[in-house]
Structures are given as C-alpha cells and as structure tokens.
Amino acid sequence: MxxxxxxxxxxxxxxxxxxxxxxxxxxxxxxxxxxxxxxxxxxxxxxxxxxxxxxxxxxxxxxxxxxxxAVTGVTLLDLAGRPMARLPTAPEGSxxxxxxxxxxxxxxxxxxxxxxxxxxxxxxxxxxxxxxxxxxxxxxxxxxxxxxxxxxxxxxxxxxxxxxxxxxxFARDLGINLATVPVPLDAVRDRHDMVVYNAPGRLALLHPGKVEGLAMFVFHGPASPGRDRRDKVAHTELVTDTYRGLGWRVPELVDALRQHPDPYFDRLSxxxxxxxxxxxxxxxxxxxxxxxxxxxxxxxxxxxxxxxxxxxxxxxxxxxxxxxxxxxxxxxxxxxxxxxxKPLAALLIPRTGRGLAARNLTTRALARVFADRFAPKLSTATR
Ligand SMILES: Cc1cc2nc3c(=O)[nH]c(=O)nc-3n(C[C@H](O)[C@H](O)[C@H](O)COP(=O)(O)OP(=O)(O)OC[C@H]3O[C@@H](n4cnc5c(N)ncnc54)[C@H](O)[C@@H]3O)c2cc1C
Structure with missing residues (x-):
C-alpha cells in the first residue's frame, strides 16, 4: 500500500x-x-x-x-552613490x-x-x-x-x-541581519536594474519589483537587542543606527522602513x-x-x-x-x-573598507568583460 x-x-x-x-x-x-x-x-x-x-x-x-x-542586471554604486559597474543577473539566453x-x-x-x-x-x-x-x-x-x-x-x-x-x-547564525520594506514604484528609477550601495559591513539595495519596489538592508553585526525577530521596533532602531550618516538614497530608504507598519526582518541563518x-x-x-x-x-x-x-x-x-x-x-x-x-556573503557585503575596495575593483573588471564579450548592450558606467 x-x-x-x-x-x-x-x-x-x-x-x-x-x-x-x-x-x-x-x-x-x-x-x-x-x-x-x-x-x-x-x-x-x-x-x-x-x-x-x-x-x-x-x-x-x-x-x-x-x-x-523585468530585472536583467545589477548596478553597483560607489561610496558617493555614483554608478560604478553593471553586471547581468543571468547569462544570455537563460x-x-x-x-x-x-x-x-x-x-x-x-x-x-x-x-x-x-x-x-x-x-x-x-x-x-x-x-x-x-x-x-x-x-x-x-x-x-x-x-x-x-x-x-x-x-x-x-x-x-x-x-x-x-x-x-540546526541553525548556524551567519552574523547578518536583513530588513526589507516595499517602496512605491515611482521611487524606483530603473525598472531593469537592482541598485546596490555598499559601505563596509553594510548593503542597501533598491529593487524595482513588479508592481512595487523593494528596499533591502543587509548588514553584519550583532542581533537586535533581545534577539526576538518579532520585535519590529528594536529592529527598526538597529537599522537606523547602522545606516546613519550614509550617502546615496539611504536616508530616504531608512525613512520608508521607519514609516511602514509591517517591515520584514530576520537574522540570517x-x-x-x-x-x-x-x-x-x-x-x-x-x-x-x-x-x-x-x-x-x-x-x-x-x-x-x-x-x-x-x-x-x-x-x-x-x-x-x-x-x-x-x-x-x-x-x-x-x-x-x-x-x-560564505563566498557570496563576502562578495555582497564586504566587512572592511579594504575588502570593499578590492570587491569593487574586481566588479569593475568583470563588468568590462561582460560589456565587451557577452552583451554589447551592457556597459561599465563611467565615474
Ligand atoms: C528577503 C529574502 C530574499 C530571498 N531571496 C531569494 C532568492 O533570490 N532566491 C531564492 O531562491 N530564494 C530566496 N529567498 C528564500 C526563499 O524565499 C525561501 O527559500 C523559499 O520561500 C522556501 O520555501 P519554503 O516553502 O520552504 O518556506 P516558506 O516560503 O518560508 O514557507 C513556509 C510556510 O509555512 C508556514 N508556517 C510556518 N510555521 C508554521 C506552523 N507552525 N504551522 C503552519 N504553517 C506554518 C508559513 O506561514 C509559510 O507559509 C529569499 C528569502 C528572503 C526572506
């Protein structure tokens, strides 16, 4: 049977x-x-x-x-928030x-x-x-x-x-916090690219989504006080403190997180x-x-x-x-x-300024390879 x-x-x-x-x-x-x-x-x-x-x-x-x-690529920004390199998210014909x-x-x-x-x-x-x-x-x-x-x-x-x-x-703590919040589509300027801004140990990402955009914060560090993943106030404060003083559109995205009634938080494991x-x-x-x-x-x-x-x-x-x-x-x-x-986490969220500079150098070189060899439409954005 x-x-x-x-x-x-x-x-x-x-x-x-x-x-x-x-x-x-x-x-x-x-x-x-x-x-x-x-x-x-x-x-x-x-x-x-x-x-x-x-x-x-x-x-x-x-x-x-x-x-x-409609996402086809990821645009990486430098510390000043200027486009630095663009990479395709999937190989041609995928x-x-x-x-x-x-x-x-x-x-x-x-x-x-x-x-x-x-x-x-x-x-x-x-x-x-x-x-x-x-x-x-x-x-x-x-x-x-x-x-x-x-x-x-x-x-x-x-x-x-x-x-x-x-x-x-069974859960291995990756030492990384995640927060996401929807943002209106008109806050997203490019429908085809995720835009990624890094500071050492921190990543802020704007994703164009389908009917609404999404802001994402991924950062190394301790869990929010009390480690209760349902404590939205503690998580919001942790994100606010961690991203204070950063450039690009970070203040606006943190503000969207603070205003939203039900943002998403988790500690990655x-x-x-x-x-x-x-x-x-x-x-x-x-x-x-x-x-x-x-x-x-x-x-x-x-x-x-x-x-x-x-x-x-x-x-x-x-x-x-x-x-x-x-x-x-x-x-x-x-x-x-x-x-x-581990390698992906290190690539996406380098912990130190040195690591970030090395990652950016590699990314620029990769973007040039993609632009030249694989996808003539793609270009390495100039600074
Ligand atoms: C921000 C973020 C980005 C991600 N990015 C990617 C990505 O790019 N690519 C990718 O492939 N994956 C990604 N993932 C992971 C992906 O969402 C999950 O791996 C996938 O959804 C796993 O599916 P699942 O059905 O196992 O679990 P879930 O989708 O988590 O579903 C579990 C279900 O069980 C229900 N449930 C929980 N507890 C109980 C209970 N006690 N009784 C009854 N029901 C219960 C929940 O309500 C939920 O509906 C991402 C996840 C997050 C949070």
Missing amino acids: SPRDVLILGAGVAGPTLAFWLARHGMRPVVVEQAATLRSSGNPIDVKGPAVHVAEQMGVLPRLRAAAT QDIEITRADLATIMFEAAVDSAEYLFGDTVVSLTQDLAGVDVTFAKAAPRRFDLVIGTDGIHSTIRRMEFGPEER QIRIDSWSRGRVALLGDAASSVAIFGDGSTLAVAGAHTLAGALAANPTDHTRAFREYETTHRRLVNPKVRQI
Whole structure:
C-alpha cells in the first residue's frame, strides 16, 4: 500500500508544490497553514534550472513568466552613490525567472488548490508516531491520523522542533541581519536594474519589483537587542543606527522602513541537519536546508518537492527508502549552494573598507568583460 494520507505543514513554496505532485501520484495531501490566508511578500526570489523544469511539467511556466520582474542586471554604486559597474543577473539566453515570493507562492498554490485539502489559520500541536502512522492534533481542527507528515514550514519550522530538536541545534547564525520594506514604484528609477550601495559591513539595495519596489538592508553585526525577530521596533532602531550618516538614497530608504507598519526582518541563518527524516516525518524546503538569501532557496524548495513526491511514488510500500532516496538526490543540489554561502556573503557585503575596495575593483573588471564579450548592450558606467 502506498502512503495515502500525507500531512504537509506550511503553504509557502514547498508545501503547495509537494501537494501538487503527491496528488499527481495518487496520494491525498492535506496542507495546514498557520496564516489565515496566503502570506505575501514582495521579496524577489528566483526560479532557476531544475525548478524551471518542474514548473514546466506543472503547466505553470507561462504564468510564472507573465509575473516575472523585468530585472536583467545589477548596478553597483560607489561610496558617493555614483554608478560604478553593471553586471547581468543571468547569462544570455537563460530560462531563469525572477519573481516575487508572493507571486510564486500564489501560482503554486493555485496550481495545487484542487489537489489537496487546505486548512488555513491552523497548526500542529502534537505528533505521535507509531509503526503504522502518525497521530496529529491541531490547534483548531479535530485530531487525525496520517501515513506521513512533511514539514514545509520554513526556516523556523515547528515540525523540526517537535521531531528533530530545538532550532539552535540546526541553525548556524551567519552574523547578518536583513530588513526589507516595499517602496512605491515611482521611487524606483530603473525598472531593469537592482541598485546596490555598499559601505563596509553594510548593503542597501533598491529593487524595482513588479508592481512595487523593494528596499533591502543587509548588514553584519550583532542581533537586535533581545534577539526576538518579532520585535519590529528594536529592529527598526538597529537599522537606523547602522545606516546613519550614509550617502546615496539611504536616508530616504531608512525613512520608508521607519514609516511602514509591517517591515520584514530576520537574522540570517543557515539550517544544517544530518538527516531530513525521522520515521514517518520528513522535512523539505527551508525547514530542511535553508540557505538564507544566498543560495536559491525557492529553487531548492520546488525541485525538492518534485524529488520527494517522485521517491514516495517509486517506493509505495517503503517510506524509509523513499526518504533516503529523496535525501541522497536532493542533497546533490543543496550541498553546492551551502558551500557558496560564505563566498557570496563576502562578495555582497564586504566587512572592511579594504575588502570593499578590492570587491569593487574586481566588479569593475568583470563588468568590462561582460560589456565587451557577452552583451554589447551592457556597459561599465563611467565615474
Ligand atoms: C528577503 C529574502 C530574499 C530571498 N531571496 C531569494 C532568492 O533570490 N532566491 C531564492 O531562491 N530564494 C530566496 N529567498 C528564500 C526563499 O524565499 C525561501 O527559500 C523559499 O520561500 C522556501 O520555501 P519554503 O516553502 O520552504 O518556506 P516558506 O516560503 O518560508 O514557507 C513556509 C510556510 O509555512 C508556514 N508556517 C510556518 N510555521 C508554521 C506552523 N507552525 N504551522 C503552519 N504553517 C506554518 C508559513 O506561514 C509559510 O507559509 C529569499 C528569502 C528572503 C526572506
């Protein structure tokens, strides 16, 4: 007997994608999401390589392309806020798509809406496994029994805490804070370029988005006082202090953050866990292997969902073997992304003035190579 009833916790990117594929293989997924509706955020994310292929098989590629941003490059500024170099964000002819997190989650949810039972505004309170199944109690819904439970509940996963251990055991603090806030589109002057301004240890970025712009602050340093990621006042003050006195449009962007009722904050960490399953419970997406903002988390979530569903379908009577196959296959995609976290962080947010100068020198040289060899339209902006 193949596993029939599968509980999926979390309707972000991984959850609905997994529901789609489990249903396609004849299983009955139930997706439980703690938010009352789909959570939205204008943060830009990428759908690349293997995820593009999965999206194509799901029939959602045209919708993803229609919702894609128009971003094709990144313009780096010098300390005075003048354009210094422009680089393309993807190689010529690339099939990769940049899209907002909200649009990707909505499109995957709508593709899977008839494939699964969805329970919004609820969460899991307890899990009890035995050899034949998992008994689950919920905050609101009546208790139920499932064949399998999959945690797709993101970086701060509850399923991981319940079955694998406390978050501190698996989260590696990257020493970097993140804050993002939407800004009106008319505040964005170039629809095709992200604009990046660096000072040592700090990055401020303006992204043109699709229907609204996004300001992003990424900076090294201690966590905000109390380390409570929900304390928006403490985070806003930390950003204000950290970016005080910087040039370009930084004061205006910090002001947008201060005015907004609900900016996004997190302390960046990477999730590393030796095994993604315990008995009949497994993890997928950021819950299993978050690579923060440095490693194509949405691509990994979409591709991993396809791999996990395929492994369960191929091993209908042996979920242990299915989980092992999923993990072996999917770690081949995840591991290189994990290895690139530190070098990418060093490149994006050099800590010292010297490091920043060296990074800028390299970037200018790279921009010249791209401008000369690969894309005649691109040019190294002159100072
Ligand atoms: C600012 C920012 C920029 C990023 N940039 C990129 C990028 O350029 N490229 C890229 O590929 N990735 C990027 N990412 C990462 C990407 O967003 C995630 O890796 C991806 O969304 C992972 O999907 P997921 O489904 O595993 O988790 P999520 O999308 O986090 O979804 C988890 C879901 O679970 C729900 N949930 C949580 N706890 C519970 C609970 N207890 N009960 C019920 N439901 C629960 C949440 O409400 C949420 O809906 C970025 C992320 C951020 C924040």
